[in-house]
Structures are given as C-alpha cells and as structure tokens.
Amino acid sequence: MQDGQGKWRAGDWGGDIYDESTKGLMIMSNALDPVAQLARALDQAGAIISRIKPEQSTLPTPCRSWDVRSLVTHLLDAVQQFSVIATGGQWNAHANVEIGEDWSAAYLAAADTLLATWRRPGALDGTIQLPFGEFPVTWRLELQIAELAIHGWDIAKATGQSSELDPEVGQAALDWAKQNVLPQYRSADEGGGQSFGLEVPVQADAPLYDRLAGFVGRNPH
Numbered sequence: 329m330q331d332g333q334g335k336w337r338a339g340d341w342g343g344d345i346y347d348e349s350t351k352g353l354m355i356m357s358n359a360l361d362p363v364a365q366l367a368r369a370l371d372q373a374g375a376i377i378s379r380i381k382p383e384q385s386t387l388p389t390p391c392r393s394w395d396v397r398s399l400v401t402h403l404l405d406a407v408q409q410f411s412v413i414a415t416g417g418q419w420n421a422h423a424n425v426e427i428g429e430d431w432s433a434a435y436l437a438a439a440d441t442l443l444a445t446w447r448r449p450g451a452l453d454g455t456i457q458l459p460f461g462e463f464p465v466t467w468r469l470e471l472q473i474a475e476l477a478i479h480g481w482d483i484a485k486a487t488g489q490s491s492e493l494d495p496e497v498g499q500a501a502l503d504w505a506k507q508n509v510l511p512q513y514r515s516a517d518e519g520g521g522q523s524f525g526l527e528v529p530v531q532a533d534a535p536l537y538d539r540l541a542g543f544v545g546r547n548p549h
Contacts, residue, residue, distance in 0.1 A: 360496070360500075362452070362466050362469045362470060362473070363443070363446050363447060363452070363469070365473050365496065365497060365500055366442075366443065366446060366469055366472060366473055366476075367443055368494055368496060368497050369472070369473045369476035369477055369480070369494075369497045369500075369501075370407070370439040370442065370443065370476060371439075372476070372477075372480050372493055372494050372497055373403065373435070373439075373476045373479065373480040373483075374432065374435055374436055374439060376480050376483050376484050376487075376489060377400055377403075377431055377432055377435050377483065378432045379487070379489055380396060380400070380431065380483070380487050381487070384396055384486070384487045385397040387486050387487065388486065389482050389483065389485070389486040390481075390482045390485055390486065390541065390546040390547070391479075391482055396483060396486050396487060397427070399479065399482060399483060399486075400427060400431055400435070400483065401425055401427045402479070403435070403475075403476075403479045403483075404425055404427055404431075404434055404435055404438055405423055405425040406472075406475055406479075407435065407438040407439055407442055407476075408423075408425070408438045408441070408442075409423065410442050410445075410468075410472050411438070411441050411442045411445045413468060414442070414445045414446060414451065414468065414469075415445060442472075446469060451465070452465055452466055452469070453465065456468065470500065470504045471504065471508075473497060473500050473501055473504065474500070474501040474504045474505055476497070476501075477493070477494075477497045477498055477500070477501035477537075477540065478501060478540065478541070478544055478546075480493060481493060481537045481540065481541055481546075482546070485541075485548075491535070491537050491538070491548075492535060492537070493537050495536055498536045498537050498540055499536060501540055502536065502539060502540045502543065505540065505543055505544055506543065509524055509543070509544065514526050514527070514545065524544050524545045525544070525545025525546070526545055527542060527543055527544075527545060528541070528542040528543075528545060528546065528547050528548070529542065530542035530543075530548060534548070535548075
C-alpha cells in the first residue's frame, strides 16, 4: 500500500486504518496452499532483485516517490516486518533498514525467516481481530503475496526485466486486490493520503500483471 507520499505500506492492513465503511471487505478464497504461494512470490521477487545491475539503483520506478534502491529497501523492510506481524507483533513504521551492498543476500535472509515463521505448527490457525470483526490469519499471508507480486512487477518494470511473471502469484494478488482495495483507499495524487492511486483502465485481455498494476493505480505502459 502507499503512504501519504504514494508508497505501498502493508503495515496499514494490520488493522489500524479501517472503519465501519470497510465491512464489505472480503477474504480471498484459494484452494491452493497459501504458504506455497507465498514461497513462489518470495522467490519471484528475489530473482528480480538478483538481476538488478548496480547502475540501475537510481532509476525511477512505477512507485513514483521511490527509485530502485529505495523500493528494494522498502520491500526488504516489509518482508522483515511480515515475520514480526505473523508472530503477533506490531508493524514498526519507523524501522531503520540498511540493505547494504548485497541486496540479494539481505532479501533472501528475510525471505527465509518469513517462510519459517509461516511454516510453524499452527501458524495458519485462528483469526485476527480487525476493527470490524475477526478474519482468518491467512488474510495477512494473502496480503503479503499481493505486496510481493506488485512490487516485484514495479522493480522488473523499472529495470527493463520481463513483466511476464508467475501467473499463479499474479492471479492471487489480483483476486486479493479486487476483494480488498476499496474506493476510500484511493486518491488521484500521491499526496492525497490514501493507500492506492486511482485505477488505471486496462483492457480486459491485457497481460495479467498489467491488469494487476492498473487496478492498484500503476500505469503499465
């Protein structure tokens, strides 16, 4: 998700920005193993990060407030904090993340920790309490898949990599977004204080990740 400057901020979806108007929120239904899907999303993002060239670190990204390095740093921070949230902790909006020079190593360490956290016995059991009710714990896991899919596309697009990415991950992300991205979380400008930009119209037969990008407010072209 975006912060007040248009940045995607997954911590918001831990339950601290909802009000009564979000009672229509839906849970993504998927018969596939969500932890296996998360592993695929993590692997995909990791592969994209591994192909970034040093001279590409300052390139702009579809997240207009961030260049490539700052977006990779944000994604590393998100993956680290996903592990904290999965064990009952709170999102730290002021975390000081140092990605160093070996971006892949830093990311892979965080990804391994996150997977181990979700693979703990009973990790997928129970519910989380949001202001408007209780929802399955897996709601947060599905959010994480969406975060990884969207930012993976952002980085791939910014660095000239293929945007024809894992269709299973992309479809899971699009399903989640369509069920959870409500109009009140959209704004026409990055400074609007909302979580997403306005939907960008994309043809129904466009590539999957272009449709995902357009739905969450990116221009895929």
